[in-house]
Amino acid sequence: MKLKKLASLLTPIALALSATTASADFIGVYTGAAYWSPSFGGEFRSEDSNTGMIDVDDDLSYSADPANSFYLAFEHPIPLLPNVRIERTNLAHSSDSTLSRTIEFNGKSYTQGSDINSNFDLTHTDWTAYYEFLDDTLWLSLDAGVTLRVFDGKVRIENEDLGLNVFTPMMYGKADVFIPGTDLSVGGMINYINIGDVIMADRRAYIAYESPFRVGAELGYRSFDFEIDSIDNLDADFSASGFYGAVTLHL
Numbered sequence: 001m002k003l004k005k006l007a008s009l010l011t012p013i014a015l016a017l018s019a020t021t022a023s024a025d026f027i028g029v030y031t032g033a034a035y036w037s038p039s040f041g042g043e044f045r046s047e048d049s050n051t052g053m054i055d056v057d058d059d060l061s062y063s064a065d066p067a068n069s070f071y072l073a074f075e076h077p078i079p080l081l082p083n084v085r086i087e088r089t090n091l092a093h094s095s096d097s098t099l100s101r102t103i104e105f106n107g108k109s110y111t112q113g114s115d116i117n118s119n120f121d122l123t124h125t126d127w128t129a130y131y132e133f134l135d136d137t138l139w140l141s142l143d144a145g146v147t148l149r150v151f152d153g154k155v156r157i158e159n160e161d162l163g164l165n166v167f168t169p170m171m172y173g174k175a176d177v178f179i180p181g182t183d184l185s186v187g188g189m190i191n192y193i194n195i196g197d198v199i200m201a202d203r204r205a206y207i208a209y210e211s212p213f214r215v216g217a218e219l220g221y222r223s224f225d226f227e228i229d230s231i232d233n234l235d236a237d238f239s240a241s242g243f244y245g246a247v248t249l250h251l
Contacts, residue, residue, distance in 0.1 A: 085128040
C-alpha cells in the first residue's frame, strides 16, 4: 500500500476530527462479547498459481462455521482527545474436502480426487479512535473515527501456508436511534476502506437492549467483505455474513 495513498485518505479525516471535541459528558467503559454464525464464500490463489482461483465453496467445501468477537471501549469528556475502542474478531474456517479438479497453491499441485485439509484464517484486531458527534441527542447517537485493522491469520492447504499479516486503516462510523419510553435502540456500524490493493467493508445492523443495571443484549446481522491483490503473495476475494448475538456491559 503506497504511503501517498494512505496520506490522502487519512489527512482529511484527521482534519475533520481535530475540528471537533469529544462530546461525552462522563467517563464510560463499554464491553461485550458476541457469537457470530457466518456463511463463507469467495476465492483465493497464490500469485505463482497456474490453475486460477480456488473457490472456497466449490473446491474446498466451505459452509458455515461459528466465530466470536470481544470488544472494550473507553469514553471520556476530555476535548480533542478521541475515545478508544478495541475489538478482537476470531474468524477462521477449516474444511476437509475431495477435489473435483486439480488446483495449485504456493507452488504445490493437488490433483483431482485428492483428499485435502484447508484453513482460511481472517482473525483480526481493530484499534479504533473516534469522537461522539451526537450523544443521545434527540434520541440519536453518532460516532465517527478511524480504525487500524490488524490481521494475524493465514491461508493453508495441507502443509503449505501463506501468512496473512495485513494492517490497514479504515473509516469508522456508528449510529444508534433510541426508542422513546423503552430500553431499546436500533443501530448500525461500519468499517470501510477502498484504496490501492485492499478493499474491505465490515457492516453491522442490530437491535439492542440495555437494562437499568447496565447489562444488555444485542441481536444483529454482520457482513464482512475482504478483497486483496498481491498482498503477502496472495490474491483473495472473501466474504462472511450471518446473524450474531451479543451480551454487553456498560460501566
